[in-house]
Amino acid sequence: MVQMPISFLVNGERVDAVVPARLNLADFLREHLKLTGTHIGCEHGVCGACTVRVDGDIVRSCLILAVQMHDATVETIEGLSDSGEVADLQRAFRERNALQCGFCTPGMLMAAQDLLKHCPVPDRDRIREHLSGNYCRCTGYQAIVDAVETTARMRAP
């Protein structure tokens, strides 16, 4: 099996590893770095549970290979939580009960934060559209939309 060396930043820490060429980023994060906040729901890029940020853009970590990460900057839910970047969004999720089982939540927060970075005051349709690649089986989405809307309003200058 082909193994390749990679070196990249994960949540601000440098990671050096030799990985099988076929290993996807989600499995690398979970199994090698033990960053289990990145979840695996479908393994074919539909459910959004494995959403992480690579060089500032959100990607499905199940659809990208670890070897493609060489020299990249990767941020996971653990990184966004520790830096406090999404603390207000997390507070809004808690207050609004915008999570039940919580399995989609890291990916949902990633996608919501991405929206708010690019579109500071989205309306409800825009929020629903941006989150339409993130599957939640528990909430029915309304509470999530409410929480994102509230956060956008709170962040507005």
Place this chain on the structure above:
Amino acid sequence: MTTTRANSDVLSMLDRPNSYIGKSVPRPNLDRLMQGRGLYVSDMELPRMVHVAFLRSPHAHAKIVKIDAHDAKRMPGVISVVTGEELATVITPWIGVLSHLKGLKSAPQSAIAIDRVCWQGEAVAAVVATSRAAAEDAAENISVEYEALDAVTDVIAALDPETPIIHSSLGDNLAFERNHDAGNVDKAFAQADQVVEAEFVFGRHTGVTLEPRAVVADWNVAEARLTIYQGTQAPHMVQNIAALHLGLTESQVRVVCKDVGGSFGIKVHIYADEMAVYALSKLLRRPVKFVADRVESFNTDIHARDHRCRAKIGVKQDGIITAFEIDDLTGIGPYSMYPRTSAIEANQVVNLVGGPYANSNYRARARVVFQNKNVMCQYRAVGHPIACSITEGLVDLAAMKIGMDPVEIRRRNLIADDGYPCASPSGLRFERLSHHASLNELIAMMDYDGLRAEQAALRAKNIHRGIGIASFIEVTNPSAAFYGVGGAKISSQDGVALRLDAQGSVICQTSITEQGQGSESLTAQIVGSVLGVPMQCVRVIMGDTDNTPYGGGTWASRGAGIGGEAALQAAKILRRNILNVAAAILQSMSADLDIVNAAIVNVSDGALRIELSELARIVYFRPDTLPPGVQPELMATRHFVPREYPFAFTNGIQASWLEVDTDTGFVRLLKHWVVEDCGTIINPQLVDEQIRGGVVQGLGAALFEKCIYDERGQLTNANMADYLVPMPSEMPDIDVGHVVSPTLESELGAKGAGEAGTAGAAAAVSNAVNDALRPFDTIVTEIPLTPRVILAALGRI
């Protein structure tokens, strides 16, 4: 919100100052999940742990002639390749029947198929390796020789004498039949002014939990003990079944359930591959982990629904319903699931059809047949969406026939709010429901007349919008009548143990479980309110058979009503015990003392007497200073199960407002309303979110979700790109209202709310689509309502 409270005086315990009951407090410990620090089974790793991948049958029905694993066993990282026959040395087969479902039959099922596979996806071999990837690589190198057998797929053909019998020992493919006849149905139809008949068709769909089923089994041979880490709704049930089939005592099996990534009934069963994992751990004497991938989830997680039902309603010209009759047929795959069986849904359909209405003439037949498809069993709202869609569909058809408004026909037939207690023609006993109050609330919330005017105006512009109404009843708080009476070791009671620790905070162990509903929150809210401590001081422990009282878990909308009452009663005892100790320390009478905000105060003037932390310090570290003969008991345990009513029925009503594009067949959901009555509401926000989440699962069934099998029994859409689930952009906002009729069976008065949303959503949508299509003189009685179904009904394809 309308509030009707019948037993306000006995609820005083919950109405204390600083009570959390009825308050939308945030759930504790959500940060863990939001920061990616949860512990789902799929995250777990143990020393010496190995991974299993199952080689699964590509055939729906075939003989296994030969399995050659020679090459696979030599692959890197492979520990073992195990066949069904080899695994049968450590685990016994099972038969999924219950004695109260008279005549239900099924065949013995093995953890891994032996000699024959009966559905596409059934495991034929287990590959255990150092990683899941290595196990999957090796699985590809196992060669299995199959001899294909005829697959029985169609439910009607399954009963044809010409069709092969899946399990020859059973004599035919009919697993279960129930007939029910109440009142005088023939006379009632004869006396009706109109009789309307229709066939309702419900697609097979499944739960699609975002975290697939996952289990880590760890047999410690030196301790002779098996620890099962599993995302399950019923830890003690898993303990019982694992012990039974591995030849262990229950005390040799510990089941631990941490965070669970969605359940909805999918994780309340025990699957063959999970049994295989327990057995593999025992065989290999090390931890074995199995996490289903998405393809395996679609092929092996229980499917649900898949009903065809011919149904009939009789109605007088004044709108009075004279009779209901149904003939339901459902396919359950090749085996009845274990241990809850696959006959419960059809049985529920018979129980529930016509349930909201004051009609006494009802005839029903339900037949449950085997087929070579994945197993079928109880998924959220078991039977309710079928019964509700049939009932409400018929009621709307009857209204249409006699030219009556759908709201008016319901007003004339719903059981009167002062007509309780009463019983349905299928024998269900209703303690107290509120159909009319709920209907009135719904009509006000949605501005029914305004919508009708809007609908009429838009119709003139060739825009076709529809309103659909669906009343429903929901089975909650089940007693032993559900499973226990049929011989299943599935507890219907739950227990709560409370302990005041040495710093005055509370440890609460409960047998109900958490999968995101808010079990932890409602338990802490009740305990905090009754004891008089902030809920942050209550640490709730659940999901561990070694560390909780024995109980049922969280399913069938039972956690709050049953586990919540146990928490209330345990808290009352602990409170009494604390006050007795306080009285001894303070040389007062316990009746003169109260606990408020974690301190003992005077009842009379509220003056602080002693902090709970100080009381605990004295009890645990200076018991020598207590008066002689005083033995503090700062731990209390109580159990609860409803005894008078087999089930606490709830009721509610839903409405859908949608638009049908008659050119494309697409349905756009515009708004959805629900009014429901779950008795005492512990946390309004949690109840509303249960309702909304449940509605959206019902909307998925109504519009998108279907496991599409071909005639050979191949599941053709076993992935999330082809099996459509509701995503945010297609879902409407959902308004939720409440009527509150507490059950008198418990002091808490809470009934369940977990399945109400799913029960009625599809019925409301179907009725709304038919309402929208009214100008086209066509009726649709099949879900999912895909563009193809709608265009076919419109004669456009």
